[in-house]
Structure formats: C-alpha cells, structure tokens
Amino acid sequence: MAASFDLKNDGVVVIIGSGAGGGTLGNELAQKGVDVVILEAGARHEYEDFINDEWGSFAQLAWTDKRTTSGDWRVAKDFPNLPAWIVKSVGGSTTHWAGASLRFQEHEFKTASTYGKLEGANLLDWPVTLAEMEPYYAKAEAKMGVTGTNGWPRLPGNNNFKVLKAGADKLGYKECHTGNMAINSVERDDRNSCQQTGFCFQGCKWGAKWSTLYTEIPKGEATGHLEVRPNSMVIKINHDASGKVTGVVYADKDGKLQEQKARIVAVAGNSIESPRLLLNSQSAKFPHGLANSSGQVGKNYMRHTTGSVYAIFDKPVHMYRGTTMAGIIRDEARHDPSRGFVGGYEFETLSLGLPFMAAFLNPGGWGRSFTTALDHYDHMAGLWIVGEDMPREENRITLHKDEKDAHGMPIADVHFDDHPNDTAMRDHAYKQATALYDAVGATRTFPTPPYPSTHNLGTNRMSEKAQDGVVNKHGQTHDIKNLFVSDGSQFTTGAAENPTLTIVSLAIRQAEYIASQMSAKTI
Amino acid sequence: MVTIYDGKPGLSRRELLKRGSIGALLVISGSAVINPEQAWGLETSTLKPETMATLIQVARDIYPHDQVPDKYYAIAVKGHDETAAKDPAHKELIEKGIAELDKKAGKGGYRGLGWEEQRVALLTEIEKTPFFQTVRGGLVVSLYNQQEVWPIFGYEGESYSKGGYIARGFSDIEWL
Numbered sequence: 001m002a003a004s005f006d007l008k009n010d011g012v013v014v015i016i017g018s019g020a021g022g023g024t025l026g027n028e029l030a031q032k033g034v035d036v037v038i039l040e041a042g043a044r045h046e047y048e049d050f051i052n053d054e055w056g057s058f059a060q061l062a063w064t065d066k067r068t069t070s071g072d073w074r075v076a077k078d079f080p081n082l083p084a085w086i087v088k089s090v091g092g093s094t095t096h097w098a099g100a101s102l103r104f105q106e107h108e109f110k111t112a113s114t115y116g117k118l119e120g121a122n123l124l125d126w127p128v129t130l131a132e133m134e135p136y137y138a139k140a141e142a143k144m145g146v147t148g149t150n151g152w153p154r155l156p157g158n159n160n161f162k163v164l165k166a167g168a169d170k171l172g173y174k175e176c177h178t179g180n181m182a183i184n185s186v187e188r189d190d191r192n193s194c195q196q197t198g199f200c201f202q203g204c205k206w207g208a209k210w211s212t213l214y215t216e217i218p219k220g221e222a223t224g225h226l227e228v229r230p231n232s233m234v235i236k237i238n239h240d241a242s243g244k245v246t247g248v249v250y251a252d253k254d255g256k257l258q259e260q261k262a263r264i265v266a267v268a269g270n271s272i273e274s275p276r277l278l279l280n281s282q283s284a285k286f287p288h289g290l291a292n293s294s295g296q297v298g299k300n301y302m303r304h305t306t307g308s309v310y311a312i313f314d315k316p317v318h319m320y321r322g323t324t325m326a327g328i329i330r331d332e333a334r335h336d337p338s339r340g341f342v343g344g345y346e347f348e349t350l351s352l353g354l355p356f357m358a359a360f361l362n363p364g365g366w367g368r369s370f371t372t373a374l375d376h377y378d379h380m381a382g383l384w385i386v387g388e389d390m391p392r393e394e395n396r397i398t399l400h401k402d403e404k405d406a407h408g409m410p411i412a413d414v415h416f417d418d419h420p421n422d423t424a425m426r427d428h429a430y431k432q433a434t435a436l437y438d439a440v441g442a443t444r445t446f447p448t449p450p451y452p453s454t455h456n457l458g459t460n461r462m463s464e465k466a467q468d469g470v471v472n473k474h475g476q477t478h479d480i481k482n483l484f485v486s487d488g489s490q491f492t493t494g495a496a497e498n499p500t501l502t503i504v505s506l507a508i509r510q511a512e513y514i515a516s517q518m519s520a521k522t523i
Numbered sequence: 524m525v526t527i528y529d530g531k532p533g534l535s536r537r538e539l540l541k542r543g544s545i546g547a548l549l550v551i552s553g554s555a556v557i558n559p560e561q562a563w564g565l566e567t568s569t570l571k572p573e574t575m576a577t578l579i580q581v582a583r584d585i586y587p588h589d590q591v592p593d594k595y596y597a598i599a600v601k602g603h604d605e606t607a608a609k610d611p612a613h614k615e616l617i618e619k620g621i622a623e624l625d626k627k628a629g630k631g632g633y634r635g636l637g638w639e640e641q642r643v644a645l646l647t648e649i650e651k652t653p654f655f656q657t658v659r660g661g662l663v664v665s666l667y668n669q670q671e672v673w674p675i676f677g678y679e680g681e682s683y684s685k686g687g688y689i690a691r692g693f694s695d696i697e698w699l
Contacts, residue, residue, distance in 0.1 A: 052681040055668050158688075159696040166699045205683045269593030315698040320678065322693035354678040359669035366585045366650075366659055367643060374667075375588060380679025440699065 002221035004226070005037050010261035012037050013514065014248055015268055016234045016277065019092020020503040021395045022268030023485035024143075025214025027220035028511030034518065035225050036144045037260060038217075039232040039250050041269070042088035047214055050095075050203030053440065054356045057202035059096055063088040067272065068400055071416040074449045078363035083414040084303075085452040086270055090230050091213025093270065093454070095203045098325035099181040099210065101146040101346060103137045106130040107335055108343075108388065111493045114335060115342040116149055120419055121390035123172055126492040127464040127473035136505035144182035144210040144504065145189060154178045158322030160349045163313075163381040167436035168329050179348070181324060182210035182500070189215065190270070196322035197268070198351070201276065216263035220268035232258075235409045237265055237281040237483070238292055245483045264514060266475075266523060268486040268507075271301065271456035273424035275397045275489060276412045277472075291460070291477035291485075292335040296470050298398060300391035300461050301414065305422040307431060310352055310361065310382040311437035311445040312373065317381045319351040325384075326351075332387075333496045334430065341424040344496045345387025347433060352382075360451050373446060381437065382448075385429040386455070388496045397459050410478040455499050460489040474513040475506060482523045488512055547591065549576050558593055564598045569607040569614055574621045578603065578658070579631050581624070584642045585659050586666055589676055599666040600658070620654030 005012050013029055018040040026038045026159065042063075051057040058064075062085065069076035070082045076083070087093045107114040117123075141149040148154045155178045168176035183204075184193045191214070192206040200209060207214050220226035229358040231253035238259070239245045247261040267274045275298035279289035289297050297339045329347040336344070352360060354377055362370055373380075395417060399410035418426075430447040437445050463469025466478035475490050477483045488499045488508055497503070517523045549555040551572045556579065557564040567575045575597075582596040607614035625632035627645050636642045649655045666672070673680050682688060 052683045057666060156694060158693045162694065162696050162699055194689075195687030196689040196693040197682050199682070206687075230632055261622075313698075316677070317696060318677070318692065321688040321691075347643075353680070354673055354676050355664070359663050364659075370586055371586050374676060375590070519696045 013264045014262035015266045017268035018269035020500045023216045024507035029219035030225035032515045038046045038228045041233040042231040044090040047207045050205045053198045061087045061089045068413045091211045094211040099183045100498040101501040104495040108495035136509045140504040147185045148180045158326045160319035162328035167440045168437035173331045179328045184208045193513045200324035213464045219417035224315045264482045265488045266484040271489040275459040277490045291479045299393045299396045300458040301395040302458040304455040305387040305389045305425045306450040307385045308448035309433035311442035322400045341390035341421045350402045389422045457488045457491040457494045460485045462490045462492045475510045567604045570604045
C-alpha cells in the first residue's frame, strides 16, 4: 500500500518529479526499504484516462505554464512561450515519450577527447564510461522491456517503417530495423502488448509502452515506502547553516505553501525546471542558487539537433497507423568528421496526426504551398532527425527578471543558438532523408523545422571536477552532499540517442549509491 | 467562388440560381450568413454578417482546400464572433481588419476580387499584422481540429476504441 509521510518527517528522501529519473529513483529506493516522497507538479491521470486526440491530450498532459525564449532557434519565433513539449502529470514525460531506448556509444561519453577543441562548444568528457554504464543499461532494458534485448522480439514494422526501410535499402544503409523500443512486443510485466494504435505521444491507453506512471510508481507504492503527492509544485529547497538541504517548500493542490522536511533531496523536474528550482533557491549562503559554485547551473542547455522530413508519394501510406516511432536507421550515428561535423545522428520514423501536422509542418506557413501538402496527408511518410548538439554556455535557463508564475516563482527563460556544427549536421540529415524518400519515388519532400524540444538536457551537468559542472558521477551535487540531480539535466553531453534509457540507467545506479551512502551514514 | 447578395433577405434558392451563379453561395440575411446550397447558416451576434462572410473567404484563402466545403471554414471562424461579444478590442481588430482589406480591394471589396491570387496578394501585404496573425493562428486549430474534416484528408483519428490498427491495416502498404 502507498505510504503517507508526515511533513515533519526528516528521514525521507524527497524526489521532485515523477518521470524517467524521479519515478525510477523513487521505486528503486523504495525497493531497498528507503522511505520516499515524490512531489509531482502535475495531476495523476491513469492510462485509461489518456485521450486519442492530439490537442485534447496536449491539454491533459503538457507542461503549458508560461516560459519565455530567446536566441536564433526557430522555436523562439514560432512558439515563443512553448520552448519544450514535455509533460506535467504523474509519470512526467514517460507518458508522452515514443519509447526509443538506445545505449550511448562509447565515444559519446568522451566527446572532449574524441572531438577535440571546437570553438563555441563547451565539450567535456563524462566522469563515467560506457563500460561502467553497461550493467545499468542492462538492468534498465530488462526493467523497461526493450525490444531486441533479453530475447524480446522487435515490433512489426508499420507502413511508415516500410517506406523508410525501402529508402534505406536503396541508399545502402545497413542498420535499419524497428528499433529498440520500451514497448511490449509481447505481454509481459502484467501489461498488454502493442496494438499498433498510434497516439504513442498522447499516452499509451494499453499500457504497452513503459511509463513510470504504471510500472515504477505502483511497484514502489506496493512496498509501503513510497508516497507520490500530485499537484505539488516545488518552488524552493531549504538548507541549514552548514549548507545541508533540510526540506522543500511546495505549493499544494490548493496553492497553499507547505514544507516537506527531508534527509536527502533529489531534483528530477526536467532540464528547464530543475535548474530553475536550484536558481530560485538562492540564499544569503548561496547567492547564485544551490549547487552553483561552478556557475554552471542552467548552462549548456541541449535539445538535440532535430528536424523532420516528410514526403508525399503518389500512393497511400497512412503513416499514422501503428507505433509513432516505428523504426530507425543508425548508420549516420557514427562519429565521422568527413561529413563536415562531429558526432552523429539517428533517423527515426515519426508521424503526426492531421491537427499537429498543420501546427508543425511549417509553423506560420499558409497558402497553397502549405495546404497542398496537407491535402496529401494520407500519402505522407515521415521521419525525425535526432543528433548530438554541442553544449554552449550561452544556451541556458535563467530566471525571468519580471514575470512570475501563479506561486510567485520567476518563470524560466530558455535561450538557444544553434552551433555551426548543429546546423551542418541538420543540413546533412535533411539532404540524406530527402534522397532516401526520393529513392522510393517521393513526389515532394518537406524539410520540417525542429518542434518544441522534447529532449531537454545538460543544465546541471556531470563533471569530474567541481569547477566544470554541477554534479559528480553519481548525480550528487559537488557542493551539497545530500542534494542530488536525477534527470537528463545531469548529461555532460547529449549523444545522438534518445535520452530516456540513459536517464533510467543513471537513476538505477544513483539509487544504489544513495542507499549505500545512507547505510554508511555519510548522508 | 463565393458570391454575396447583399440586401433583401429571403431570397429563394431558385432566385439565386436564376442569377447565374454556380457553386457555393453565401447569402447575408439579417444577422446570418446562409448557404442555401448546402443548407447551413451561421448567426452572428456581434460582428456584422458581411464581416463574417468575408472572414470565411479569408479563411479559405489562407488555408485553401478545394475539397473542404465552406461550412467548415464558417465553423472555424465563428469563434471570432463569440470572442468579439466578450471583448470590444477583438471586435475592433476583426471589423477593422476586414474593412481594411475591403478598402485595399477597391470597388466591390475583398469578396469582389475574382481570383484567389488577387486576394492572396492583399493578404500577403498584411501578413505581419496582428489581425492576420490572429486569424491565421486561430485557424490552425479551429479548422484542422474539426473531427468532421479529418476523413476528407484521409486521417482516421481516434483508434483505441477500434482496437488500434493491429488488425486494420497498420502494415498494408502494397506498392513498395
């Protein structure tokens, strides 16, 4: 049964956020007998409540609290108050994610030493290696039911995948398949298998796609050591005179401020909210925000080099049928500077329904050039580009000087400029994807600009030395022993792969570390 | 093309047809825009019905889909009448925006311009204005989020209740 802890209980671990990082950490700790309170800003919607409707689901799940944007990225112009398409709900963005679960490549943990010095890029090697991460990747894959691992079959390919595969074959790409997906290809873990419904981004109504909402969280609750408190927006982390954190202040479901005491605090609110909270927790002792002696909190914001290519054919495709991310080409994920950029990118099929296609194909576009594209919606195939972007100090989350949210907390501003490497990579990917669809007989292709960011990374980055980053190799802040970061904001660099598997693996590893440090009474 | 007969209400369908127009006809009658051909009408409360009729044409010119009947464009813009009823500033934005377009169009007004290109040229001149951006931005959702238009584009919408596509063609492509 789910636990219920007193606000004054200072023995609990408080986790802020219930997504891939927070939800996993919460369950892993609860399984070890550690008492945990997860504070989640959003409401709790179970999977039968999800809506097969893009705008309806967006209203139900998306984080739509106002943010501001700046920088040369097109999102700042088209969606000035929606820099990210992420979730405010129990389960966080694991309700919305597509399910792609890829391990990082060895060199992606060592970008500074592999790519060398790149002007305008704040590259740094991770303080962990692939070899150290491998056992945790294996645990995460087993937990999440990743297809193509542990003997689980890959998902069958849908129409969109078949077009991608035909193009990949024509271009001579070798590594093209239906992916490593945290979507049940067979019934397992008391959950359904994929029914090829589409609407993966709107929350899987079958529960076939892994989400902390209906895996980690109920399992943690069943131990009696985990309480999830929805509608609880944390606005400040408190500390004592010695600098140790002592609890958090949050606005409860009625907007009333409460303080939950804590032995340990772990921040997992995604890469915009996590630094926002650390910065907003500034005090006389920590005038630049918590854990910010390096000045790196909020900096090095990464969002992956993304973009889409949609193509129209003279015959029907019906790309929206079946899994949204139905297949992948990995050949371009390698590091090969002869292409004119460092790092690599993946091609993954993607589909939007008609309402979101209208909103995202060419934001602001109108007239016949735009509408004749939609006229052939059922003849469209599409893919998404996801590649490594360069960390830059100037790309950062800051607290807005004037604007505050409903609880009086300054809203976040998200600044992003593409690095020339990002632009070169995106252009290369547009060209390759266009050639791919042309090879299958596309009559028209659309290089589609990046959507509001779904992969938000790097704003509390991991570093060997305290001066280079915010947290150590366990996600523990360099400055404060009992303060941790448990989401993608820990990422030192972004790699080409979708981040969730790595976030989950880091959370499993972090739970071991926290539990051992608690037993050793060092925190 | 949309032809508008201003003036006396109650024009019969026969009379309209006698006047030699073909295709969809929008008729202003009292406070309503009526399409006798397709049997629908749109009552306005705050905006002038003539304004609404022009707005429907503007909506089609911004997002032209020849296979989508006027009815759905009318539904897509009717929210402006509702907003205008609550917000005088919005009423002014729309009325002035349309009046400006009519003025630019000269004699006969915006709806009097026979070719889409002529009307689009005027829209292009004003595409940076708050009026245009408000109308276009609203349409992206209000036009394309109508479930009734989805089948016209071959989009099937909700699929969970039908058991997904696992037995309904998720991999039925045959031409590759």
